[in-house]
Amino acid sequence: MSIRPGRAVRDADKVAWTRFSRSKPRRSYIKAMPHPDLHQFRMGAMKDDFDTVVHLVSQSPIIIRDNAIESARQTTNKFVEVHMPGAYYFVVNVFPHHVIRENKMISGAGADRLQKGMRASFGRPTDRAARLANGTKLYTLYTYSSNLEHARTAFTRATRKLSGSYKIVVEKK
Numbered sequence: 001m002s003i004r005p006g007r008a009v010r011d012a013d014k015v016a017w018t019r020f021s022r023s024k025p026r027r028s029y030i031k032a033m034p035h036p037d038l039h040q041f042r043m044g045a046m047k048d049d050f051d052t053v054v055h056l057v058s059q060s061p062i063i064i065r066d067n068a069i070e071s072a073r074q075t076t077n078k079f080v081e082v083h084m085p086g087a088y089y090f091v092v093n094v095f096p097h098h099v100i101r102e103n104k105m106i107s108g109a110g111a112d113r114l115q116k117g118m119r120a121s122f123g124r125p126t127d128r129a130a131r132l133a134n135g136t137k138l139y140t141l142y143t144y145s146s147n148l149e150h151a152r153t154a155f156t157r158a159t160r161k162l163s164g165s166y167k168i169v170v171e172k173k
Helices: 066-083 145-159
Strands: 042-044 052-058 062-065 088-092 098-102 124-132 137-143 166-172
Touching: 052 145, 062 066, 066 088, 066 124, 066 137, 066 145, 137 145, 145 166
Parallel strands: none
Antiparallel strands: 042 088, 052 137, 052 166, 062 124, 088 137, 098 124
C-alpha cells in the first residue's frame, strides 16, 4: 500500500493536533512520532565571498510532506553539484514538525463488522510535514553571480517535485 497523494493533506487551514513531548509524555496527543524522511539540512561549503543569495519562497499557505521536501532537495543538490561544484552552500530552511494522521479504513465483505467508521476518529500518525505560510523561504542557496542561471534552473526543477506555487527570489550581497 502506498501513501496518500499530497492533495489529501496540503490544506493549511487544518488544526495541528500534533503535540509530542518527551519530557511530559502524558500530555502528548501523539504517543510515537513517525520516522523522518528529511535528514540533511545543509550541503556544500560556506564561503565569505559568495555575492548572490537565491531563495525558493512559498506563494500560498500549504502543508508539504517531508518526502516531497527531501525529493526536491535531492534534485536541487544533484544539479548544483554537477554544474557548480564547490561554489555553493545549500540550506533547507523548514523542519517537518507537523504530524499527519490517517484513519485507515478496510474494505471488502464484512468490513462493517470489524471497525467503527469515523466515530471518535483521531487517526494514527503516519508521516511528518512542514507547514508553510505565505512568503516562507523553503530553500536558500548561496553562490556567485556567475552561477545564477544554474541556481534558477535547480530551483525550477525543485518546484516540479512540490505541490503549491513558489517564486525564486534573488538577493545580491
